[in-house]
Amino acid sequence: MLSDADVQFVDRRYGKNAVRLLYVRREGIRHYIKEVEVNTKVTLNDTRDFLRGDNSKIVATDSQKNTVYILAKQLGIQTIEKFAIDLSEHFLKQYSHVTNTDISITEQPWKRIQTGGREHAHAFVETADGVRYCRVEQQRYGQPKVTQGIRALKIMKTTQSAFNNFVNDEFRSLPDSTDRIFCTIVNATWDFHTLSGLNFDNAWETVKSSILDVFAGPPDTGVFSPSVQKTLYDSQKLILSKVPQMDKIEIKFPNVHAYEFDLSKFKSFGFTENKQVGFR
Numbered sequence: 001m002l003s004d005a006d007v008q009f010v011d012r013r014y015g016k017n018a019v020r021l022l023y024v025r026r027e028g029i030r031h032y033i034k035e036v037e038v039n040t041k042v043t044l045n046d047t048r049d050f051l052r053g054d055n056s057k058i059v060a061t062d063s064q065k066n067t068v069y070i071l072a073k074q075l076g077i078q079t080i081e082k083f084a085i086d087l088s089e090h091f092l093k094q095y096s097h098v099t100n101t102d103i104s105i106t107e108q109p110w111k112r113i114q115t116g117g118r119e120h121a122h123a124f125v126e127t128a129d130g131v132r133y134c135r136v137e138q139q140r141y142g143q144p145k146v147t148q149g150i151r152a153l154k155i156m157k158t159t160q161s162a163f164n165n166f167v168n169d170e171f172r173s174l175p176d177s178t179d180r181i182f183c184t185i186v187n188a189t190w191d192f193h194t195l196s197g198l199n200f201d202n203a204w205e206t207v208k209s210s211i212l213d214v215f216a217g218p219p220d221t222g223v224f225s226p227s228v229q230k231t232l233y234d235s236q237k238l239i240l241s242k243v244p245q246m247d248k249i250e251i252k253f254p255n256v257h258a259y260e261f262d263l264s265k266f267k268s269f270g271f272t273e274n275k276q277v278g279f280r
């Protein structure tokens, strides 16, 4: 059996995961909603809970969950980033023995229903065009470190994408492709060196629209992509030039493969050899 002196704590964060909350703001007939899922974590200034089973400093995860509901009611949820900062600062202020906080929030992508070409006052549809999330980490006496992200943004283009002239050795089976389907599920995450002059909504929309613009290009002609790598890099460069407060951005464009089915065996239908077959 190890003695406590032999043990080093690497991570002592604990908290409540997946606190679901629907926040409705009613301004006359026009209503606003945020459906969010919040994870709270705090770190305490000593280890008596782990070492001795002394719970006297534990802020129960159940109390953390209640805090999410109480602060949402008291302060509202303007943006998930601001709400995460509010929660973080609350935990640090309320409990002098909390040294660090780590709050992450995911927002469901609700949009207003359009009827008769107009936005509805109180009816919404969940869309599949990207999920917004954020994370706020803060140390006592420190500034909140805000990370924003987008995930589950599935995009596809059916031409103006190629991949060729890559390493050709005994491990290669993929043919060159001069015209392939490019489909991916974007996952991007970024942080800021300052929050000064930053509008969280604008920053998030800028990232999303820049990714879509670089990927798609002009509506009629599109834009040529020689590889996922090049399109990814061009998106990042554009985003970094547009959001000066941004420190760094990580984007993942996993290839969602579309096979071209080999119909050449079905000669009676008039099918001939496929131009290209397989993963592209």
Ligand SMILES: O=c1[nH]c(=O)c2[nH]c(=O)[nH]c2[nH]1
Pocket (backbone or CB within 6 Å): 163, 174, 226, 227, 228, 229, 255, 280
């Ligand atoms: O754009 C691409 N980049 C790659 O590195 C790669 N690898 C692969 O199999 N297909 C592709 N496509």
